[in-house]
Amino acid sequence: MGEPPIDQFVADCAARTDVVNTDTYDLRGLPAGLAREIQYGLQCRADENRLKTQPRRLMPLIRSLERQGTVSLREHPLDEWTSMIAEIPGLGWQSTSVAFIRDCLDYLERLEGRVGWDAEYPKDIWRLKNIGLPRERVATLRFDRIQPEWIRESAKRWCRWRLSTGSSATATAANLFAVTRFGQFLERTGRQVPVPSALDRPVIEDYLAWVSIECPDPCTRRKDLGGFASFLRTLQQHRWEPGLSPGAMIFNEDYPDAPDLKEKALPEFLAAQLELESNLSRFREPRFRVLTEILQRTGIRVGDARRLGIDCLDHDQHGAAYLRYRNHKMRRDARTPIDDALAGSIAAEQRRVRQLHPTGSVLFPMTRNNLDGDRPIDRALYAKYLKEWIRECGIRTATGDPAHVHPHQFRHTYATRLINTGVPQHVVKKLLDHDSDTMTAHYARLSMETVREEWSKATKVNIAGHEVHEVDGELADAVWLKNSLSRVKMALPNGFCTLPLQQTCEYANACLTCPMFLTTTEFLPQHKSQLTETQALVQSARQHGHERVAEMNEKVERNLLNIIGSLESKKAGCCGPDSPCQCRQSEEPREVNGAR
Structure with missing residues (x-):
């Protein structure tokens, strides 16, 4: 059938040694024990079905072990292997070689039963997967940098207790670093605490003084002190x-x-660009677009979003869609309502992922070293693609500078929009799955500051069309609070009431003749509509001889004309170079109820 004779095929294979090195593992020449260790490591990797081990990357290491006369991989710990591999001249794929030796050592320990807390606890460096913890951003916990010994042993006991009670490896590692920093303080200052009784309040006060210089940032210092305080407590x-x-x-x-x-x-100027269909469609991979839309329209944390399960959609009896996710910070399951469009995008992503990984468990799986589809995409990978997408779309700030967006800002934007649209704080708290009212109140405070800033910038006119300015100085905050309360108690369809609190209004809903009335450009449509109605009312009153009614409404008509004229001239920029100024610049702004 056109194939070469078998003798010729063997000769060709012997002549082409590169084929052997590329396509097969040649363990000839290795000691029997070392060969079995490597064979066992290759078999375990294949059984895990997590990543591919390519012979062309691993054979240089195998030949190097042969030349060095290595008998077993357990001749050296991993740290020594890492240093030795770095010093081998001409050895490529060093990271691949170190990773393979590390995995082989782990497999051998597991084969001998040297895993679990009994085996890992005495070590000064814990490999978390050896104690059965799921894969996280933190792979190890290091205690070898902590002195004295009694603090190191107490830190081990503390970390084991925290992991056993449900704390994440990331949070545990952050608090462990706080204890490590205290060890650095003892080492650099020469302080000695050989026994627990030597760690007293004077030592703590010395540490507070030292750390205030080492960590000038108050946020970082608060985190470190909080971790160390938890340890001591x-x-x-x-x-x-x-x-x-x-x-x-x-x-x-x-x-x-x-x-x-x-x-x-x-800022809304920037957020609106990020939500444009023309920009979202430019994502190179659909999974990153879906993930971005989930962040924008649900406000869940990026860590929770990237680890969404493949079956993350729920529906109620009316067909409304809900996103089910794990709130890893609070260590509980949560659900949030979503719109039909987002539910459709998620369903499409589910179908795509199930075609690639029929037995996969996550909605956004890694594309490399993830044959089963059970590993979610990395946070840094998404941040990289988000940055590239923003650059390719040419998204810029209001000042024209290139935009820089952190994924967590989508959560803040979502919460702020909810507050700004009048959603009650207790509802926002449930939507964001906050554990306390403190963070939700933070969004409300920022929203109120934004509203006040916009109010200060807005053009405000009274019934005569005269521009009114906010008061400055010590009364500014108090006047703002008084006006805010008045707007709540005296809600008007066409402006704002600046009447003092607890004062009876003598104008009986005739606000357009009231000197306490203020309005802005946002109410122009209401004023124009009322002007048309008022003019018709005046004309009808004249026709029927109702002079008093006509006279009262003519005053309202004059005030409406003043208001509309002033607001429209401001809105159109009448003081620009191309048009003569028609506004009343010659008149001094008048003070109304503490405001100028």
Whole structure:
């Protein structure tokens, strides 16, 4: 059938050694024990079906082990292997070689039963997968940098307790770093705490002074002090170190003042560009578009969104769609309502993923080293694609600068929009699955600051068409509060009432003749409609001889003409270079109820 004779085929294979090195693992020449270890590592990788091990990347390592006379991979710990591989001249794929040796050592430990807490706890570096924890951003916990020994051992016990009670590896690692920083303080300052009783309040005060210089940022310092305080509090509560001084505590007064939380919501000018269909359609991969739309329209955290399960859609008896997700920060399941369009996009992504990974469990799986489809995409990978998408779309800020967007800003934008549209705080709290009212109140505070800023910038005129300015100085905040209360108590369809609180109104709903009345350009349509109705009413009153009615409404008509004229001239920019100024610049702004 055109195939070469078998003798010729063998000769060709012997001559083409590159084919052997590329397509097969040649373990000839290795000691029997080392060959079996490598074979077992290759078999375990194949069984996990997590990533592909290519011979062309691994054979240089195998030949190097042969030349060095290595008998077993367990001759050296992983740290030594990493250093040795880095020093081998001409060895390519160093990261692949280190990863393979690391996996082989883990497989061998597992084969011998040296996994679980009993095997991992005595070590100074914990590999979290050896104790059965799911894959997270944190793979190891390091205790080897903590001195003295009693603090290191207490930190181990503390971390095991935290992981056992449900704390995430990421949070545990962050708090462990706080204990490590205290060890750095002892090392750099020469302080000695050889026994628990030596860790007293004077040592804590010295540490507070040291860390205030090492960590000038108050947010970072508060996190570190909080982690170390949790460690000390746990030691005291559980009596793990009976000799520990009662003064070994961090009190609330020891923390630096918390800085005011800054506005992190995206400006509407920028958010509107990110939501345009013409821009969303430019995502190179549909999964990143769907993930972005989920962040924009549900406000869930990016960590929760990227780990959504493949079956994340629920429907009620009326067919309304809900997104089901795991709130990893609060360690609970949650649901949030979504619109039909977003539900359709998610359903389309579900069908696409099921074709690639029929048994996969996540909605946004990694495309590499993820043959089963059970590993979600990485946070950094999504941030990279988001940045590239924004650059390719040419999205810019209001000042023309290139936009820089962090994925978590979508959550802040979603919450701020809810508050701005009048959604009650307790509803916003449930939609965002907050555990307390504090964060929701933060969004409400920022929203009120935005409303006040917009009110200050708005052109405000009274019934005579004269522009009215806000008062400055010590009364500014109080006047704003008074006007806000008045707007709630005296809601008007065409402007705002600046009447003092608890004062009876003598104008009986005739606001357009009231000196306490203010209005802005947003009410122009209402004023024009009322002007047409008023003019018709005046004409009808004249025809029927109702002079008093006509006289009262003529005053309203004059005020409406003044208001409309002033607001339209401001809106059109009558003071521009191309048109003569028609506004009443010669008249001094008048003070109305504490406002100028």
